[in-house]
Amino acid sequence: MFNQLGLIGCGLMGGSFALALKRAGLVKRVVGYSKSPSTTERARKLGVIDVVAESALLAVAGSDIVLIAVPVAASESTFKAIRHLVEPGVLFMDVGSTKREVVDAARRVLKDRVTSFVPAHPIAGKEVAGIDHADAQLYQGRQVILTPLPQTDAALVQKATDAWSAVGSQVLKMTPENHDAAFAAVSHLPHLLAFAFFGAVARQPAGRDFLSLAGPGFRDFTRIAASEPTVWRDILLSNREEVLKQSQRFRHALDALEHVMRSGNAEALEEMIRQASQDRADWQMNAPRHGGPR
């Protein structure tokens, strides 16, 4: 299907995509670039990439599919580094967890050539980062959101859909704006709350003793607090407006619960918990969708 994948950023996400494409027999050669030469060397040794490129631009040269798998904050500089080789017919994708900022940067830098860029967000990851954790199965059974622009080349959107489907993902399309609002709610805010909660518990005088008593509920609730700091710094800054909006909604819900606790209104408290509990019990990950997200 593809002759050469140009991989810019050889980390968990990019490395896993390269491995998955290779395993599916969809690419002949992977040329990889990373800011750190030791990373590309490692990627080559692990068989994730076949050839080391000395620059992002050289990873694009001769590739018919390019994956930009860098932190969201590095998207604009990456577009600048490669813009002279962004040609029609070559599929360019990213894997960023926020989409508006990336799409704005692509428009600004690539101008007319933005038609070749299909913004992508695979809903997959691990608490551990880096090429050593790259995994051909990472995208298997996961959702991938594409947020094409009106001017994006429809043939490339189709190619992107085919590539992600071939590595086992379920592909959805939405606007960058809807994407960022949705993920602020179901991913970015939970991370922010988990960071805040874990910090608050750990850094109180008896925090260490308290932590020694925590059980499986605590373990699962705080699992995402161990996520990669630079990745989440970028995501929270990049999508801060939507995250702060969702945080306001959360604070109102918390205020309401605390209000009924303070007033000792057992019935109202039970009713509020019952609704959340029922909704959560009814929720299923990757449930079949009716009509798709708006």
Next chain:
Amino acid sequence: MFNQLGLIGCGLMGGSFALALKRAGLVKRVVGYSKSPSTTERARKLGVIDVVAESALLAVAGSDIVLIAVPVAASESTFKAIRHLVEPGVLFMDVGSTKREVVDAARRVLKDRVTSFVPAHPIAGKEVAGIDHADAQLYQGRQVILTPLPQTDAALVQKATDAWSAVGSQVLKMTPENHDAAFAAVSHLPHLLAFAFFGAVARQPAGRDFLSLAGPGFRDFTRIAASEPTVWRDILLSNREEVLKQSQRFRHALDALEHVMRSGNAEALEEMIRQASQDRADWQMNAPRHGGPR
């Protein structure tokens, strides 16, 4: 070890304790009482109890170990129902998730006979309640906190320790006050936050669409939001002062994170996330304790 377990409340916690004691060969007979006759009947059919008692008092009669496994809010009325048969040498325990309120009720109702009561909190549970989910393995590998009073019979504290150890639990002792402060931080607040968060996401205009996009991080973060409403209503009300104190700490941590997001201070944000992330990565459930909780 015991002749007869008197079980008051035939739910998940009480039923699992009865099954575990039986499996360990530590009790000859289990006499069970439940508010609802259909529950005791079911418990008998499942082999969790051997004999149905018509009242809490009759479950105590002839028992040398009694487990009060009722909602925390029903502790006082249960003590009242059984006080005439609370005799020295018989071990009385509860399984409540908060301890100060239960201990206060025991003191008030049992008076001098409070020496027979060893307050217990096994750190175990499931998102599903009821006798049908009772499980002899529930307490295996879990911590159980005992919060005896200065006047509690030391021989009964030892019996309690032996019984929980025999069903595979690790026994710790602390004061009711320290217990409630610790569990407000590591259990009760996370539940409150999970209820608030799930409610806030689900009950916004696009909530249903958002939920369809949520992934494994969301799944784990919200797992405890499915917990039993009446149990958690009681816990949050019973321990509300400590929970509200912990919520204040959490809100300050959240304020600080949002402040650096708003000001765009990437370095400070990264540093705050890094601390939480490192602390969480270093944390281990049931890690060996140095010196024990204060």
